Amino acid sequence: MNPVNIRLLASELNLSIGTVSKALKDSYEISGETKKRVLALAKKLNYTPNPYASSLRRKKSNTIAVVVPEVADSFFSLAIKGIEEIAQAKGYHVLIYLTYESPEKEKKILEDCKNGRVDGVLLSVSAETCSATSIEELHAAEVPLVFFDRALEGLKTAKVRTNDFECGYMATQHLIEQECRRIAFLSISQQLDINLKRLHGYQAALAASQNTNQNSLVIPCTNNDEENYVILSELMKGPQKPDGVIASVEKLITPFYRVCNDLNIAMPAEVKLIGFSNLPTAEILRPALTTITQPAFTMGKVAATILFNVLGKQNYRLQEEDIVVPSELHLRVSTANE
Amino acid sequence: MNPVNIRLLASELNLSIGTVSKALKDSYEISGETKKRVLALAKKLNYTPNPYASSLRRKKSNTIAVVVPEVADSFFSLAIKGIEEIAQAKGYHVLIYLTYESPEKEKKILEDCKNGRVDGVLLSVSAETCSATSIEELHAAEVPLVFFDRALEGLKTAKVRTNDFECGYMATQHLIEQECRRIAFLSISQQLDINLKRLHGYQAALAASQNTNQNSLVIPCTNNDEENYVILSELMKGPQKPDGVIASVEKLITPFYRVCNDLNIAMPAEVKLIGFSNLPTAEILRPALTTITQPAFTMGKVAATILFNVLGKQNYRLQEEDIVVPSELHLRVSTANE
DNA sequence: TTTATTCACGAAACCGTTTTCGAAAAAACC
DNA sequence: GGTTTTTTCGAAAACGGTTTCGTGAATAAA
Numbered sequence: 001m002n003p004v005n006i007r008l009l010a011s012e013l014n015l016s017i018g019t020v021s022k023a024l025k026d027s028y029e030i031s032g033e034t035k036k037r038v039l040a041l042a043k044k045l046n047y048t049p050n051p052y053a054s055s056l057r058r059k060k061s062n063t064i065a066v067v068v069p070e071v072a073d074s075f076f077s078l079a080i081k082g083i084e085e086i087a088q089a090k091g092y093h094v095l096i097y098l099t100y101e102s103p104e105k106e107k108k109i110l111e112d113c114k115n116g117r118v119d120g121v122l123l124s125v126s127a128e129t130c131s132a133t134s135i136e137e138l139h140a141a142e143v144p145l146v147f148f149d150r151a152l153e154g155l156k157t158a159k160v161r162t163n164d165f166e167c168g169y170m171a172t173q174h175l176i177e178q179e180c181r182r183i184a185f186l187s188i189s190q191q192l193d194i195n196l197k198r199l200h201g202y203q204a205a206l207a208a209s210q211n212t213n214q215n216s217l218v219i220p221c222t223n224n225d226e227e228n229y230v231i232l233s234e235l236m237k238g239p240q241k242p243d244g245v246i247a248s249v250e251k252l253i254t255p256f257y258r259v260c261n262d263l264n265i266a267m268p269a270e271v272k273l274i275g276f277s278n279l280p281t282a283e284i285l286r287p288a289l290t291t292i293t294q295p296a297f298t299m300g301k302v303a304a305t306i307l308f309n310v311l312g313k314q315n316y317r318l319q320e321e322d323i324v325v326p327s328e329l330h331l332r333v334s335t336a337n338e
Numbered sequence: 339m340n341p342v343n344i345r346l347l348a349s350e351l352n353l354s355i356g357t358v359s360k361a362l363k364d365s366y367e368i369s370g371e372t373k374k375r376v377l378a379l380a381k382k383l384n385y386t387p388n389p390y391a392s393s394l395r396r397k398k399s400n401t402i403a404v405v406v407p408e409v410a411d412s413f414f415s416l417a418i419k420g421i422e423e424i425a426q427a428k429g430y431h432v433l434i435y436l437t438y439e440s441p442e443k444e445k446k447i448l449e450d451c452k453n454g455r456v457d458g459v460l461l462s463v464s465a466e467t468c469s470a471t472s473i474e475e476l477h478a479a480e481v482p483l484v485f486f487d488r489a490l491e492g493l494k495t496a497k498v499r500t501n502d503f504e505c506g507y508m509a510t511q512h513l514i515e516q517e518c519r520r521i522a523f524l525s526i527s528q529q530l531d532i533n534l535k536r537l538h539g540y541q542a543a544l545a546a547s548q549n550t551n552q553n554s555l556v557i558p559c560t561n562n563d564e565e566n567y568v569i570l571s572e573l574m575k576g577p578q579k580p581d582g583v584i585a586s587v588e589k590l591i592t593p594f595y596r597v598c599n600d601l602n603i604a605m606p607a608e609v610k611l612i613g614f615s616n617l618p619t620a621e622i623l624r625p626a627l628t629t630i631t632q633p634a635f636t637m638g639k640v641a642a643t644i645l646f647n648v649l650g651k652q653n654y655r656l657q658e659e660d661i662v663v664p665s666e667l668h669l670r671v672s673t674a675n676e
Numbered sequence: 677t678t679t680a681t682t683c684a685c686g687a688a689a690c691c692g693t694t695t696t697c698g699a700a701a702a703a704a705c706c
Numbered sequence: 707g708g709t710t711t712t713t714t715c716g717a718a719a720a721c722g723g724t725t726t727c728g729t730g731a732a733t734a735a736a
Contacts, residue, residue: 005722016686021724031684046475048453052390052399053722056691061390063433071422072635077415084409084436088443093455095401096434098422105426115386116692117431137384257622281617284595286624297410343692354716359694369714391692394721454722681734689726696719704711 004045012045013037024049055116063093064307065118067109069101069126069150074250074278075296076124079148082300083122090308092119099126101223107134113143120144120307125152127189144310144318148303149294150194156320160303162327164194167292168201170329171246171274174290176209178272178337180244184217184235186252198248198276217242221252228255236263236271244335247275253289272335276327287333295325342383351375362387393454401431402645403456405447407439407464407488412588412616413634414462417486420638421460428646430457437464439561445472451481458482458645463490465527482648486641487632488532494658498641500665502532505630506539508667509584509612512628514547516610516675518582522555522573524590536586536614555580559590566593574601574609582673585613591627610673614665625671633663 006024010017015034023030023038030038041047055061066083068076080096087094095118099106106126111134113121121143123135132152138145139157147159175183185202189195199218206214219235221228232255235241247253253275260267267273267287274290275282282289302323310318344362348355353372361368361376368376379385393399404421406414418434425432433456437444444464449472451459459481461473470490476483477495485497513521523540527533537556544552557573559566570593573579585591591613598605605611605625612628613620620627640661 007722017723018687018725019685022685025724029684034684048449050394050453050722051455052393053691054724055390056388056394056693056722057724059691066434070419071409072412072415072419074410077410080434081408081410081436084434088436093450094434096404096418096422096432098419098426111386112431115388117389254619254622261622279619281592281619281623284592284599285619285622345692355693356695356717357715359692360715363694367714372714388692391721392694394723395692395694397721677736679734679736681732683730683732685729685731687726687728690724692721694720696717698715698717700713700715702711702713705709706707 004047005050006047009038009041009045009047013041059116061093061117061119062091063095063118064304065095065097065109065113065121067097067099067106067113067121067123069099069124071096071098074280075149075294078278078296079124079300079303082297082302083304086301086304086308092308101126101128103129103131110134110138114138114141118143119311120146122146122148122303122307124148124150127192127195130191144307146303146307146318148299150192153193157318158303158306158320159322160299160306161194161322161324162294162299163324164197164327165201165204167276167327167329168198168246168248169205170201171198171276171292172202172205173208174329174331174335175244175246175272175274176205176214178244178268178335180242180272181214182217182240182242183214183244183246184219184240184242185246185248186219186221186232186256187248188221188223188252190220195248198246202246223251225251225255228252229258232256232259233263236260236265241271243271245271245273247273247277250275250277250279253277253279257285268334268336269338274335282330283332285334287336290332290335291330292327293330294327299325342385343388344385347376347379347383347385351379397454399431399455399457400429401433401456402642403433403435403447403451403459405435405437405444405451405459405461407437407462409434409436412618413487413632416616416634417462417638417641420635420640421642424639424642424646430646439464439466441467441469448472448476452476452479456481457649458484460484460486460641460645462486462488465530465533468529482645484641484645486637488530491531496641496644496657497660498637498644499532499660499662500632500637501662502535502665503539503542505614505665505667506536506584506586507543508539509536509614509630510540510543511546512667512669512673513582513584513610513612514543514552516582516606516673518580518610519552520555520578520580521552521582521584522557522578522580523584523586524557524559524570524594525586526559526561526590528558533586536584540584561589563589563593566590567596570594570597571601574598574603579609581609583609583611585611585615588613588615588617591615591617595623606672606674607676612673620668621670623672625674628670628673629668630665631668632665637663 006020010020020038023035084094097109145157151159203216236259277291278296282291344358348358358376361373422432435447483495489497541554574597615629616634620629
């Protein structure tokens, strides 16, 4: 650690510690002449203030926590990039925590955020989180919190989300328009709010459809790629074989392509696929994948901006606002009609 | 912020602050009875120690910095995941900083790491970094540093890399074996050490080839997708049109697929492609992409493990070691012979 | 000239924890 | 009983900044 501290500067310059401190932050109390001397020596000795001493006294860490289930994921990595960009511009530091979809890990992490380590938290809850106690404790400790993407209902704080219900509806409607008569909805977590919304959008679109044949066909999948391969394989070989498929999460897309490839099922002729995805390679898949693309980067930036707006004020109360950044439907060949 | 501190505990229990502090960390000096009382009250009041006060006094932050050019990238996001997994297990916190390939940003960030904010740094240098001054300053400040993937030569510290030269060689040799007679090497940065190594591997393999016709054909690309599309388009339309292509970085893969698609160039019949890539979708591209896959997750874990090993010891000197985690060649259709 | 005000700085408290050192009381030893 | 040792705790000094408040001198106002 750098041994040059404010005390050293003070003694070299025959000034008091307080004077040096004020000079360094350009206080009006200090004369221009003295400021110049202090700055010069600070530069010469390569002085940088100890951040923890400063944080301790000011009760402000200039650090935020980003708590996400996963990072090796096209959505979250883009969102993190958006967050980091804003944070860096504001001179804030970003702590990253992964929950791996585990509520226990999440709880432990959030407890670590209560003791002044961070000035605020950006959180995307784990899929299995149902209890809000650890989040409420954070709230009680007056740590500003902004949910992004995956929020928990009933908590009075800011949320930045996308229009999941509409997207579920839109995806389904699109398949109906492309004359799919049997549309399957591939899902993972039954808990997760955003997945439920997508599912409800799907169901609403089916219900609104003129075609009374359209029954809901929800395929529960798992977190394991090979298990999903088997599940989807059964689906496409079985009597329930759909002619339209909605992959409600990105990780179900690869298994589905593999199944179609291995079973020689033609896409989009025999079955059409639309996926919720931020995959950068969607357009070079064959067939190119129609996607509902979440505005991950924007959501990260918006969430961070909201948080920093609050951190700037004295009044730390975060509005209970719910910002919706709409996803985009990218039409590609995987849902095309010949 | 939580207002319950060690002073409050002490006064509630009629104990001194020091006693409470020792009781909390199970010091031998404190009787079992007292420890029980302290722990009970701490639990009841939901006490958590202020991390910055502790860091200030102990001169240890239990935090590391991860400095990378980018996060929305399949390699770096996986590496970060590996790092975070180890850090979380060791009770460390992870600060993320993005350099966006800018040496100036990198310099600013590394300066922030010198003042005790972090106990160590994991760094993958930006592509344009040539000066080592800011890194040497970090070294001078005795902040342990581990390079991963992208290192800077001539610095006595640990490095965790992959076998880039061999991979360049292996990729080229593979194409030669697949009877490619004109192999192009798509490159981005001329600065970046790992890219140069891949290039040298390519050149060495060409030189070793029996076929004397094999001239080096290096195509400099940019960071812009559309520009690259144009460059590759010209290449594939021009007289130099190759029958084998090595994409030395992941971001050149998508443009190349697009070009082949748009120009109706058959892969692998007319041209074969091998890419340095961690794309999770490599196998569902059509044709499925032959890749050199870097062990991103493992490299992150290894780099973090090395760093934490040093942080545990009193003697902070990091060995000048160079660990090589080999990449894997995944053969797929994009380089197949009919 | 007297009084008020501004300017430039120092002394010291403070943030919350850790750690060293000393000391009283209890226990063990001769 | 006297001495040493162990046990258990408290006082206080750090750690490196920030901030409040006070003070003497210089300047301005009266």
